[in-house]
Amino acid sequence: MLEGKKIVLGITGSIAAYKSCLIIRQLVKRGAEVQVVITPAGKEFITPITLSALTSKPVISDFFSQRDGTWHSHVDLGLWADAMLVAPATASTIGKMAHGVADNMLITTYLSMKAPVFIAPAMDLDMYAHPSTQQNLRTLQAYGNHIIEPGTGFLASKLEGKGRMEEPENIVACLERFFAQQGSAEGRENSMKGKRVLITAGPTYEKIDPVRFIGNYSSGKMGFALANECASRGAQVELVCGPVSASMQASSPNVHRTDVESAQEMFEACKALFPSMDSAILCAAVADFTPETTATEKIKRTGEDMVIRLKPNPDIAASLGQMKKEGQTLVGFALETNDEESNAQAKLKKKNFDFIVLNSLKDEGAGFRTDTNKITIITAEGKTEFPLKSKPEVAKDIIDKLEEI
């Protein structure tokens, strides 16, 4: 996957600099061409001779070559590269990158970089957790850089790593995944053009009184990832979402969003939209029950026990399953804690889904309030298990399956 890729590897003054050799070896083994740019502090930890032997290229560290005074062009490097990787990235370099303090060749190269930039932080935990470092990393993320979260092997979406640099093989795997996705994204740009997809996302809130509700922990992240993925493939998306945090925003104008609160409201919205859709993906965590009555005024403490009687909500999935016409595809989710596969199989039939995406709460990193998910896709014919991935990557697998049907 990295065959022919041109990588600028920035090395800074961390004890983890020796691991750069392993990164170079793995990159070169996979067919990449590597140009090292090292900071003056980096050279205290590893010698340019070792690095140039591994990359078969002179190492760049000064603005001028000491030997003949030739000018090293950071602008040319910025155009040459397919990616820049800063590994290890110290707190100091991260700070300079975030603020454009261009006092060495690595930072000037970064500032001229036209290719995606990956940063693998390396420092002790206190330094990593310090608000200054966290703020700088968030700034770099906001500028579109990719942070390789220490200790997770993933590109970070929120920062909670342990400071110690991610292992070289995981860093290289991150780059490979990125290029693989980029490659396939190019092929898929218009694969869903003209298709209309309904997606439900988030929790529902069932009102008890004007200030209280019954809800659940769904964040809506999986549903938004699915909406973004469909939109990036050219589909027109109708996203019906329950109450999610204000930070949840669809990234494309191809996503039209309808905000609802209760299961009943979600049901009405979906019923109206579904007949004109090619497919629907029901990712919302819909409350199965709602209070029989909603108090019009805030319920007061009386000192007595309190009983709220619940009545069943409409099953949106089952209703759409009944409405489903030839040519329409219906996809459901199942979050199970036990007898996962047989429960999912039963839901597939009962709700007339074409396939069902199973996540088990037994799997660490799967389910609610996480940035990752581990799924099994179940059809009437069989099942496919996938490894733990970030939710946007999981969305790609699900939409690939949708397109296959």
Ligand code: CTP
């Ligand atoms: N679903 C729905 N409307 C509901 C409940 C569920 O559309 N009122 C959808 C979910 O979005 C999901 C699928 O149905 O795609 C399965 O949800 P789940 O809660 O696991 O199924 P239930 O039928 O509620 O079964 P359980 O008894 O396990 O809660």
